[in-house]
Amino acid sequence: xxxxxxxxxxxxxxxxxxxxxxxxxxxxxxxxxxxxxxxxxxxxxxxxxxxxxxxxxxxxxxxxxxxxxxxxxxxxxxxxxxxxxxxxxxxxxxxxxxxxxxxxxxxxxxxxxxxxxxxxxxxxxxxxxxxxxxxxxxxxxxxxxxxxxxxxxxxxxxxxxxxxxxxxxxxxxxxxxxxxxxxxxxxxxxxxxxxxxxxxxxxxxxxxxxxxxxxxxxxxxxxxxxxxxxxxxxxxxxxxxxxxxxxxxxxxxxxxxxxxxxxxxxxxxxxxxxxxxxxxxxxxxxxxxxxxxxxxxxxxxxxxxxxxxxxxxxxxxxxxxxxxxxxxxxxxxxxxxxxxxxxxxxxxxxxxxxxxxxxxxxxxxxxxxxxxxxxxxxxxxxxxxxxxxxxxxxxxxxxxxxxxxxxxxxxxxxxxxxxxxxxxxxxxxxxxxxxxxxxxxxxxxxxxxxxxxxxxxxxxxxxxxxxxxxxxxxxxxxxxxxxxxxxxxxxxxxxxxxxxxxxxxxxxxxxxxxxxxxxxxxxxxxxxxxxxxxxxxxxxxxxxxxxxxxxxxxxxxxx
Amino acid sequence: xxxxxxxxxxxxxxxxxxxxxxxxxxxxxxxxxxxxxxxxxxxxxxxxxxxxxxxxxxxxxxxxxxxxxxxxxxxxxxxxxxxxxxxxxxxxxxxxxxxxxxxxx
Amino acid sequence: xxxxxxxxxxxxxxxxxxxxxxxxxxxxxxxxxxxxxxxxxxxxxxxxxxxxxxxxxxxxxxxxxxxxxxxxxxxxxxxxxxxxxxxxxxxxxxxxxx
Numbered sequence: 073x074x075x076x077x078x079x080x081x082x083x084x085x086x087x088x089x090x091x092x093x094x095x096x097x098x099x100x101x102x103x104x105x106x107x108x109x110x111x112x113x114x115x116x117x118x119x120x121x122x123x124x125x126x127x128x129x130x131x132x133x134x135x136x137x138x139x140x141x142x143x144x145x146x147x148x149x150x151x152x153x154x155x156x157x158x159x160x161x162x163x164x165x166x167x168x169x170x171x172x173x174x175x176x177x178x179x180x181x182x183x184x185x186x187x188x189x190x191x192x193x194x195x196x197x198x199x200x201x202x203x204x205x206x207x208x209x210x211x212x213x214x215x216x217x218x219x220x221x222x223x224x225x226x227x228x229x230x231x232x233x234x235x236x237x238x239x240x241x242x243x244x245x246x247x248x249x250x251x252x253x254x255x256x257x258x259x260x261x262x263x264x265x266x267x268x269x270x271x272x273x274x275x276x277x278x279x280x281x282x283x284x285x286x287x288x289x290x291x292x293x294x295x296x297x298x299x300x301x302x303x304x305x306x307x308x309x310x311x312x313x314x315x316x317x318x319x320x321x322x323x324x325x326x327x328x329x330x331x332x333x334x335x336x337x338x339x340x341x342x343x344x345x346x347x348x349x350x351x352x353x354x355x356x357x358x359x360x361x362x363x364x365x366x367x368x369x370x371x372x373x374x375x376x377x378x379x380x381x382x383x384x385x386x387x388x389x390x391x392x393x394x395x396x397x398x399x400x401x402x403x404x405x406x407x408x409x410x411x412x413x414x415x416x417x418x419x420x421x422x423x424x425x426x427x428x429x430x431x432x433x434x435x436x437x438x439x440x441x442x443x444x445x446x447x448x449x450x451x452x453x454x455x456x457x458x459x460x461x462x463x464x465x466x467x468x469x470x471x472x473x474x475x476x477x478x479x480x481x482x483x484x485x486x487x488x489x490x491x492x493x494x495x496x497x498x499x500x501x502x503x504x505x506x507x508x509x510x511x512x513x514x515x516x517x518x519x520x521x522x523x524x525x526x527x528x529x530x531x532x533x534x535x536x537x538x539x540x541x542x543x544x545x546x547x548x549x550x551x552x553x554x555x556x557x558x559x560x561x562x563x564x565x566x567x568x569x570x571x572x573x574x575x576x577x578x579x580x581x582x583x584x585x586x587x588x589x590x591x592x593x594x595x596x597x598x599x600x601x602x603x604x605x606x607x608x609x610x611x612x613x614x615x616x617x618x619x620x621x622x623x624x625x626x627x628x629x630x631x
Numbered sequence: 632x633x634x635x636x637x638x639x640x641x642x643x644x645x646x647x648x649x650x651x652x653x654x655x656x657x658x659x660x661x662x663x664x665x666x667x668x669x670x671x672x673x674x675x676x677x678x679x680x681x682x683x684x685x686x687x688x689x690x691x692x693x694x695x696x697x698x699x700x701x702x703x704x705x706x707x708x709x710x711x712x713x714x715x716x717x718x719x720x721x722x723x724x725x726x727x728x729x730x731x732x733x734x735x736x
Numbered sequence: 737x738x739x740x741x742x743x744x745x746x747x748x749x750x751x752x753x754x755x756x757x758x759x760x761x762x763x764x765x766x767x768x769x770x771x772x773x774x775x776x777x778x779x780x781x782x783x784x785x786x787x788x789x790x791x792x793x794x795x796x797x798x799x800x801x802x803x804x805x806x807x808x809x810x811x812x813x814x815x816x817x818x819x820x821x822x823x824x825x826x827x828x829x830x831x832x833x834x
Contacts, residue, residue, distance in 0.1 A: 077804050080803045080804050081800070081803070081804065083742060083803070084800070084803045245755075248792070248795060248796065248799070251792075251796045252796060252799050252800065255796065255800060256800070266656060266658075268653070268713065268717075269649075269653040269656070269659060269713065269716055269717040269720055270658070270717070271717050271718065271720075271721045272721070273721060287713075287714070287717055288714075291709075291710045291713035291714055291717075292707075292710040294706055294710075295706070295707065295710060301792060301793075304792045305785075305788055305789055305792065308784075308785075308788035308791075308792075309784075312762065312763060312766050312788060312791060314763065314766055314767050314770060314784075315770070315780075315784055318767050318823070318826065318827070318830075319767060319770055319771060319826065319830055321830055321834045322770070322771065322774055322780060322830055322833070322834060323780065325833075325834050326774075326779075326780035326781075393697070394697055394699065394700070395699045395700060395703075419779065419782050421778075421779075421782040421785055421786045422781075422782060422785075424785075424786075424789070425782075425785040425789075427699060428789070431703065436700060438696065438700060438704070440638055440704065441700065441703060441704050441707065444704065444707035444708065444710075444711060445707070447707070447710070447711055447714075448707060448710060451710070451714070
């Protein structure tokens with residue numbers, strides 16, 4: 073192996089950082105956008121541009137909707153292979169109902185889980201989902217894609233590559249490599265405190281890129297470490313599914329034990345029963361929370377064993393004012409409305425887990441902290457991007473002399489996964505404004521069209537990136553960077569303009585009305601466009617100045 | 632004092648604290664005060680000022696939110712402040728001179 | 737600074753150890769930890785969460801060790817052996833308490 077500990081750690085940092093960096097920059101960028109995912113939903117679905125609402129009346133508004141819901145074609149297609157024989161046209165045996173809202177959701181998302189007859193695994197369920205306006209109960213059309221919470225967010229944790237969970241595994245491995253890169257980076261960086269504030273843009277590209285890489289990596293080190301780590305903890309059930317494989321027996325034993333201990337029946341009784349007023353249960357839950365000095369809104373409501381004598385309603389408080397997502401669960405007997413169980417305070421481990429997951433998933437109301445999270449995420453992107461740029465700068469002259477195209481390929485991939493990715497996101501939002509409200513017959517649904525536009529735009533950006541990084545193979549700077557920055561600038565202005573043209577919600581109006589979800593999204597894109605123009609100019613100046621062939625090659629391990 | 636103002640104060644104090652810590656380092660002191668070396672007593676007082684400022688901003692954060700939220704706000708504001716200080720030192724180091732107004736140029 | 741070069745076979749063996757050896761060892765650790773904690777009367781999901789938290793940190797340490805260690809054979813023995821021993825112990829405990 074390499075001569076010493078520091079060298080071997082430098083090797084790991086360079087090569088694993090490079091390989092997984094292309095995935096990580098995507099995860100960090102869409103993670104940053106996901107902080108405001110529901111606000112992006114408002115931008116993408118103008119019909120939902122109203123103020124966030126508390127959970128509406130269950131008895132009057134939600135119940136008829138629950139009773140009407142049926143699984144969508146997508147859910148049916150997903151369940152087909154899990155069944156012996158055909159799926160019924162109408163699913164009758166409902167097992168559970170659920171509704172979920174946060175302080176940032178104008179619309180309410182409702183779920184219903186049905187038994188699947190003839191399923192290979194008897195525990196199989198099929199789900200129906202509907203998004204409604206809580207003020208009226210009117211449903212949003214099913215083909216409206218929630219670009220933020222329904223696309224950017226899943227892209228962030230799974231690359232929307234669901235076959236055999238491969239996307240989750242790639243992101244998970246990348247997260248582990250992020251931790252590796254952070255630790256090895258600290259090992260390599262000898263003057264970590266002395267250079268904490270150091271940024272020397274006037275020196276060589278290599279030096280300034282390395283300075284920026286170190287700066288963005290070190291100042292937000294706790295953030296980068298915690299987010300990668302908590303991301304892994306959140307999906308631990310996927311990565312180490314021990315409770316559902318090797319130790320399934322312990323899991324099942326626990327479920328039975330818990331049902332006995334809590335009094336919440338695990339299975340239905342098979343005896344039908346009417347449901348008491350859930351609104352009264354909600355009122356009682358809120359009264360009890362207020363009594364504890366924790367008055368709050370309902371965050372999550374679930375009905376188990378619907379219509380059965382064993383049915384129970386679970387009501388959880390939204391964690392708007394704390395890190396934990398939801399809590400203070402109270403369970404009522406569905407047929408009588410009597411309180412069956414009040415969840416005890418969490419154990420020490422439970423509290424640690426709640427803190428770690430809540431820290432990452434951010435359901436709290438704290439606008440400053442949210443923006444600080446976006447800052448952290450963008451610092452992470454900058455760290456990874458400057459890592460690529462340093463890698464290419466350090467090697468492109470060497471590679472040019474050797475006739476190797478390694479540096480060129482890395483640069484092309486860097487352009488693809490950084491500026492190319494931003495172009496794809498903007499392209500999708502533009503498509504969102506330009507596509508007709510209902511796609512003509514024979515065409516994919518509107519939401520699917522938007523996704524195709526996203527991927528299509530990214531592929532075009534990649535082709536451009538590979539074409540326009542040819543000069544790197546000769547040791548020179550690639551025009552691809554500047555050209556894609558200009559594209560970002562154009563698209564970053566086009567999207568808000570299209571928002572104005574297609575919805576009438578221009579910045580003066582949204583700011584005057586204080587409708588920050590849409591104003592914020594427009595402003596963010598416009599700011600990005602300005603930064604892209606500045607970057608393009610800087611790149612232009614750099615390309616025009618003479619670059620000497622004898623620029624010293626630096627070792628990353630040496631300051 | 633309303634929450635927003637207290638958080639703003641916390642951010643400002645964090646920036647000042649990180650700036651003082653940066654100025655206690657030789658190369659950054661030079662950027663602001665020129666070639667004259669920083670006397671050891673000043674270095675020490677700058678480190679103390681920096682530490683006190685960071686503790687103060689943590690206290691301000693704790694006065695606005697619960698402990699778990701406040702600690703996150705504080706850690707992230709330290710990161711943001713470090714970036715602000717780094718960029719200020721790079722492009723307009725003289726802007727930090729008022730923070731060491733009692734020392735000689 | 738002169739750097740010793742790293743051979744291709746070294747890269748392959750260390751990467752395999754880091755990724756697959758590390759995964760196997762962590763699986764064994766989590767399985768054993770869960771079984772032992774549940775046997776010691778800890779709530780099932782608490783045991784799940786705690787072992788996952790510890791497990792990922794251990795996986796991180798293993799990954800770095802696979803590249804830092806002088807003798808990769810020893811690393812393989814510890815990872816493979818540890819995985820087998822701990823996973824087996826988990827089985828044993830599970831059979832005792834269910």
